[in-house]
Amino acid sequence: MKRFDFKEILEITCRLYVFFFLTVYGIGKVIGGQFYTAARIPDEIAQMPIGLVPDFELAWVFMGRSYGYILFIALAEIIGAFLLLFNKTKLVGTLILIPIMVNVIVFDIFFLDEYGALAGATLYLLMLLIIVVINKEKMSDILIELVSTEVQLKTSSKEKTLKYSIVLVIIVLIFIGDQLIVNFLGYGKG
Template structure:
């Protein structure tokens, strides 16, 4: 039996590490371990006038306002984390978790004054980027397959270019009118 290369073990270790911590964070969100939830604000936060609240208090309270949003974030983290465990779904897990982690990093930069949370999120993002790098040949093939326009010639309209542009612009106009009509009907 041949021992796997270090890079293969490093990729596996990166996936398991991110799985473990994002699993903890995902379940923490679902079971109330993160964010100041509506009806469960700490007394000092509830007593703080809005204009005097810190960025952290505002951000943490805003994120905790909607149970549905918290559940969405938590479940998304769990799905992405669990996908990391298997070779066939690991890149799907990375694709799910990359935008989540970029959002967490942006949130931490703007609202949190705790560098530990930011550094942890940056570490998880770096580990996922390593997984992408390790699987770069597969990622490259997938991107080429997704962006290959040669296979889409049958889908191209039989019009001249200007006619195609005109049809698309008319479709955009119709969609815009429908969109604005619905917004006016139900209100903002």
């Protein structure tokens, strides 16, 4: 009989819990259960001068203004949560969901006046971090691979100067092209 593995039980619990709730939140966004879309702004908010709209309602209207944005966040939550279900993709799902949860937490801190949603988002983030800690060896290997550099032959200062001069010219050309595009398309109202 296999020995009881507390870490495995804890990880699976965290993965399934976060999967369930972030899938529900993601689907809620897709079907219109979160944020005030143009058709769902409460009358008292819609008729209020913008400077008097409470932070939460203003944020909820802003977030609901673009269905494309809502769909992007919803799909990221759903895909990230779905990836938690499988051992081979659990860390990818975790790495997708951590920045989303950090953003939700920051949003909740600055815009919400009730903190139940903040507590829930914090719990989900803590569970994702538990998954990372339980898989610290794999995460460490990934980070080492990402930042490792192969030993290169020594290059002369002349070669380095030439290489970085070319890089500088390319950066200037990209900047000029970028500014031409921005000026052609316009800056917007901001």
